[in-house]
Amino acid sequence: MIGSPLPLLTGGARRTLVAGAVLAPVLVPALASAQTTYQQPPAPIARALDAEPLPAVSVSPDRKWLLHLRRRGLPSIEEVGAPEMRLAGLRLNPRTNGGSRDVSFTGLSLQAVQGGGSTPAMRAITVPGATGDVRMGTPLWSPDGKRIAFTVTAPTAITLYTADIPASASGPAVAARRVSALALNATTGSPCSWVGNARLACLTIPAGRGPAPKQSEIPTGPISQESEGKAAPNPTFQDLLKSPADEKLMEHYLTSQVVLLGLDGSATKLGAPALRTRVAPSPDGQWLLVETTHRPYSYLVPLGAFPSLAEVWDLNGRVVRKLDDSPLDEQVSRRFDQVSPGPRNMSWRADAPATLAWVEALDGGDPQTKADKRDAVKTLAAPFAGEPTVHAQLEWRGGGITWARSDLALVTENWRRTRKTRTWAIDPSNPAKAPRLVFDRSSEDRYGDPGRFETAPNQYGRQALLTTKDGRFAFLGGAGASAEGDRPFIDRYELATGKTERLFRSAAPFYEEPVAVLDPEAGVVLTRRESTTEVPNYWARTVAGSAQPRQLTFFKDPAPQFAGVTSQLVTYKRKDGVDLSATVYLPAGYDKAKDGPLPFFLWAYPLEYGSAAAASQVVGSPYRFTRPTGASHLFLLSQGYGVMDNPTMPIVAMNGKESNDTYVEQLVSSAQAAVDKLVEMGVGDRERMGVGGHSYGAFMTANLLSHTNIFRAGIARSGAYNRTLTPFGFQGEERDYWKAQQLYTEMSPFTYANRVKTPILLIHGMADDNQGTFPIQSERYYAALKGNGAKARYVQLPAEAHGYRARESIGHTLYEMVTWLDRYVKPKQEKATAM
Known part of the structure; x- marks a missing residue:
């Protein structure tokens, strides 16, 4: 009854009521939160967001054609927020049976x-009958380069199309044609692969599948999990299976029928429908590597750790050999040199008609086990009888293999703990022959990186080592990191001696990156060239002689309103002597003498290093073309801010300590050095500095606001703030929570929420799929900040994952960022009281 007096309470009941009354003042202010409509950022930013992105480009296997892929602009929230199924680590569109967040053109x-x-x-290339916004998947060139295949996503299905490559560049549009009306199953990735030049092996939706199973609204019983005493130190995976109903839904959407689709319209079913996750044809088109997931499933790990059967099939669907049946793997965290105990990275050898290759652990996959050799490189050739051939036994973990020819392959091994990497040349035709060392280096040493070996499609259409016709020379391409910034290069490498000859190196005022070697004999290279004022475009360059490069594409500036923005690569020192670098951007028309110091925004992401020398290397280039896209912080340049982009924040292992043992001290020192540099340059106002970052950069931001008063405001997007919620390691931290409780506590901004006096804006996607940044991280951190009286704002973006996609979400994110900084950083006023 309204107005009735409270009854007399005693004992436990009375204490409960008192506790509730104490909580009420904290809960009531939460009612001020509200859902608002999406807001637009300032006009220059909005116009740039709506501009069409520059096309992507794909080179044909014969190097005669450039395929321009017109990219989609930002999708609408209606598309991003469409129904999706989140099952076993996958995100699926139930209407199309494809990935709900796949890239399309x-x-x-x-x-x-x-x-x-x-x-x-x-x-x-047109799609007859298609209307509206056509959504094409990434095209696949046929091995001979005479046609392409691509998927087209309609509202309720994904189907396969092909288009023939014409003889001439002049003429009318090329009409693609649909290969089959069969609906493809693209839940685990690209559903089709070329089998020779006239057929494709595809995963399709089984005929008569029927509707998806419906989950009863009435529970049939509790859901139980049980640990049998085996350690399972896994990351905090998202979108896992949660119930038997989820299992049935996963089986419904992932079950596929393998079909050979001929360009002549034929469709040959192979095998029975099952949870096929991969179908990979051999280079000669005579065999199929088929991988199938099966029970038992898990509620602890995603699909990739479920039991998986690998088999070789012939083109009649007959199982020729069972290669491996890996069990459910809940015990391997996949971090820091730990791997699955069985075969991994199974694929076809690129330079042979039909030979499977893989890497297999010799130490059970456990890096703690003492072992002289940890991995073996193995192959098995058609007809897949007998035992595999062991080509190399490696001291560390096997990485990539670049196949060249019958007597040459390049094998890379890595050891994360020591940050070491080596490359070996092996002779596949003579397994007893000792490998020859090619490179032995620190994986952190960017200056000493010799580059990657260039590959090109061979007679099978597979990427193999690119060499000159006589087999004498290969080619190396790399970023060309140096003290003056990145200067991409292409080298010619003599395989017999290991001697290199520099053919090309990017030079000022351009940033020019080799994309492909078009003609190894004549030395013609396809490059992508840009400068601070020139849009990135593709060029054909002859690296020998004095011939001028020839421009191939003529893309226009997608956001001319940002023309005039200037950038400068700067270097400076931290107080402990570590060299740091950053790119400083200044607004168009800015005049230091006339305009004075600017309000500045620093956007960064910390990285761990094993040595100060590696941490001190310069990152970036002063000659890049700058046009912001997505939710880029560089849009702030249109609003009167200077931006310091990627000021290096190295966390270095020093003096016998692990890098994170002094995380806070090094972070603060790096931030202070960055601000000091801006002030020294005369472009930054020390009293008007903001800082921000995404993911681990958000974690950095919250820590800086917890332990310093350098900044006037912070912006933290999609971060993790309580490391006890990621107890089995994070970033480069190998120790788990129970081995380093104090470290986890001290590195967590949540611990110091009561010390934050600087305004902080938190933004988080409500469908974040990153394994360490569940939305609860921001939710609980905001509650801690609010409970301690901090100036904080928490913005949740519906339907968005770890990276934001929808036009409405990105526009609103930039609106929030500009509004927050205009409120707390731009005004010329005194900073908050020192901590």
């Missing part, structure tokens, strides 16, 4: 590499 066009002029001839 809106148009394809062909350009001849040998074409010329400022308006090169282009031939569009």
